[in-house]
Amino acid sequence: MSFGEINRQEWKETLEVIDYILENSRKLILIRGNHDIALGHIAKKRAISLVEYYKIKNIIVLHGHKLILNSLNSGLIIIGHEHPAVSLKEDAKVEKYKCFLKGKYNKKTIIVMPSFNMLNEGSDVLNGGVMSPFLKQGLADFEVFVVEDKVYRFGKIRDMK
Numbered sequence: 001m002s003f004g005e006i007n008r009q010e011w012k013e014t015l016e017v018i019d020y021i022l023e024n025s026r027k028l029i030l031i032r033g034n035h036d037i038a039l040g041h042i043a044k045k046r047a048i049s050l051v052e053y054y055k056i057k058n059i060i061v062l063h064g065h066k067l068i069l070n071s072l073n074s075g076l077i078i079i080g081h082e083h084p085a086v087s088l089k090e091d092a093k094v095e096k097y098k099c100f101l102k103g104k105y106n107k108k109t110i111i112v113m114p115s116f117n118m119l120n121e122g123s124d125v126l127n128g129g130v131m132s133p134f135l136k137q138g139l140a141d142f143e144v145f146v147v148e149d150k151v152y153r154f155g156k157i158r159d160m161k
Contacts, residue, residue: 006038018046029054033081034065064112064132071134076109082132083115085122086144086160098122099154103142105134112142126160 006014021028030043030050043050053062053070060071064079071077087096098114098121112135115122123131125139140158145151154160 006041011038011042014042015045018042018048022046022048031061031063033063064134067133072106072108074108076111077105077134078111078113079132079134080113080115082112082125082130082135083120083122084112084125084144085114086126086146086154087124096121096124097146097148099125100145100147101125101139101142101157102145103139105137110134125157 018028028048030039030048031054032039032050032052040050042048053060053068055061055070055074058075059078060068060074060076061078062068062071064081082101083098084101085096085098087094100114101110101112103110103112112132125142125144130136130139140156142157144154144157144160146154
């Protein structure tokens with residue numbers, strides 16, 4: 001999707017994905033992100049809930065582009081937005097891996113999910129700043145997990161630099 005308008009092809013493909021999920025699941029809830037201008041129209045077309053966050057038991061799932069006070073009442077916070085990746089260099093060769101991050105925010109466990117879009121390779125957390133206010137305290141103590149054929153634990157960010 002573009003950041004403002006949604007073209008016919010995007011509208012059609014998005015509805016096909018939503019229809020597939022609805023046919024194969026009990027419930028679908030969409031969580032609004034910072035670029036989701038047209039998502040309200042799509043959700044309305046299929047009578048799907050569009051929310052700022054979703055909380056179940058002690059877990060809150062939100063986009064991560066802004067702080068949500070309800071997240072402080074959770075034991076586990078799950079966000080996207082940051083699209084973390086790590087670039088590993090050996091001589092002239094550089095390999096970039098999308099990754100999950102696990103750390104703490106206000107003494108709560110936080111998991112940062114990578115982009116699941118094949119065209120977005122992610123932001124290198126070893127060589128750049130962060131966008132999410134949940135991560136402004138720094139990432140040095142966050143653990144890095146790369147998922148390929150299995151889960152690879154790369155250790156803490158401070159040890160990878």
